[in-house]
Amino acid sequence: MKNYFKHYFFISILLFLSCCTTQLPSIEKQHITFAQDKWKDVDEIKLQKGRTLFVSRCSSCHSLPLPSSQKETEWEKILDHMKHRAKIDKMEIDLILKYIFTIKAFEVMENK
Numbered sequence: 001m002k003n004y005f006k007h008y009f010f011i012s013i014l015l016f017l018s019c020c021t022t023q024l025p026s027i028e029k030q031h032i033t034f035a036q037d038k039w040k041d042v043d044e045i046k047l048q049k050g051r052t053l054f055v056s057r058c059s060s061c062h063s064l065p066l067p068s069s070q071k072e073t074e075w076e077k078i079l080d081h082m083k084h085r086a087k088i089d090k091m092e093i094d095l096i097l098k099y100i101f102t103i104k105a106f107e108v109m110e111n112k
């Protein structure tokens with residue numbers, strides 16, 4: 001009986017992970033190329049940091065909003081509005097925005 005619960009627990013965790021990692025894209029080569037073209041000073045580490053900050057600072061009070069859920073200009077306003085709650089500084093806002101804009105650009109392209 002004990003083992004049964006262990007398996008159940010493990011499978012639930014797997015389901016949880018697979019559901020939520022597919023929703024928010026991770027950084028791939030195409031994203032890095034795109035971002036470097038657009039901003040020059042961006043690299044894989046910075047994009048990854050933007051993603052990590054977004055996930056860790058923006059999901060404690062509500063579910064994590066998807067990059068595709070808002071327009072770029074809206075995102076700028078939202079981050080300005082959320083910055084005190086999320087305890088993020090200007091540089092961190094910048095990293096989060098670059099991650100969001102990069103992911104958004106690909107989502108728009110894919111939907112065409």
Ligand code: HEC
Pocket residue numbers: 054057058059060061062065078079082083085086087088
């Ligand atoms: C301390 C809690 C808290 C944290 C942390 C937080 N939020 Fe929010 N967020 C809220 C609350 C409360 C609302 C709804 C009321 C409002 O809009 O002020 C909200 C609303 C929103 C909305 C909907 C607003 C709209 O205009 O539709 C978005 C999008 C959002 N947050 C994004 C973020 C992002 C991105 C981060 C990370 C940088 C973040 N939030 C971090 C509390 C938080």
